[in-house]
Amino acid sequence: MSNDPIAWDLVGERLAYDGFLSVKVRRYRLPDGRECDWDVFGPKAGVGTGVSVLPLTPDGRIVTVRMFRAGPDQVVTNLPGGLIDLGEEPAAAAVRELEEETGYTSESIEVVGWCHAAASSTFRKYVAIARGCRPDGKQSLDEFEDCVPVELTVGQFRAELRTPGAMTGTDAAYLALDHAGLL
Structure with a gap:
């Protein structure tokens, strides 16, 4: 401009x-x-970028995770996601992170965009939508993860987004909701 x-x-x-x-x-x-x-x-050195996943169940519920986050120093709601390994495609990382953090698998995955993690960040966060998610996988958490999967209705999820301090990763959540036609 x-x-x-x-x-x-x-x-x-x-x-x-x-x-x-x-x-x-x-x-x-x-x-x-x-x-x-x-x-x-x-x-950190040797790591690529990140991915956040909006997992939708067949009946339209959103799979989230409740976990402690050191930044806000409290338990918050998050979309599942994590780091993309060097050389790994964002869609493959989304599938992997979804199952690792929630135990859910999906029928399809679509990477819909990306956003900067913050204004002072070099970190690119991809955003994916997973459809047909079911709890038929195996949760496999990292050493310092403690994720509890929680299914929310779209209304409940949007209420979490509007509640100050209740969620992290709201930028990715809004981007995903917009692409899924759920705003």
Whole structure:
């Protein structure tokens, strides 16, 4: 767009922390010549991007997970999802994460888009819709995951989205609902 601000020039970057997430300090030159450091976070080294899945059961319910999240420091509702391994396709990761976190499998999976995880993030989060989801798989949680699958009606899910602090990943949830025609 012609009225957009001028993009900043990336001058350099250094890794500040590499744990579950990585934090990099980027040095930028602003259009007026000043320079500043900006912290950005993303996936840890050796990990690709992420995926969130909107799982729909045959009767139209949404499969969510309830789990503790360290950022908000509380138990919240989430869409199932997680990290995409390097070289793994987002759709394959969506199928894998759905079963690992919920024990549900799906008849079909469709990647409908992606969003930035946050304004100061290099992390790209793909969004998928899984249809025909049934609890006929095997839940297989990571070492520090404690996911409890919960089926919600669309109305209950939308109420969770509107409740401050009840959910994380609301950007992916709204994108998925929009593509599924459920807003």
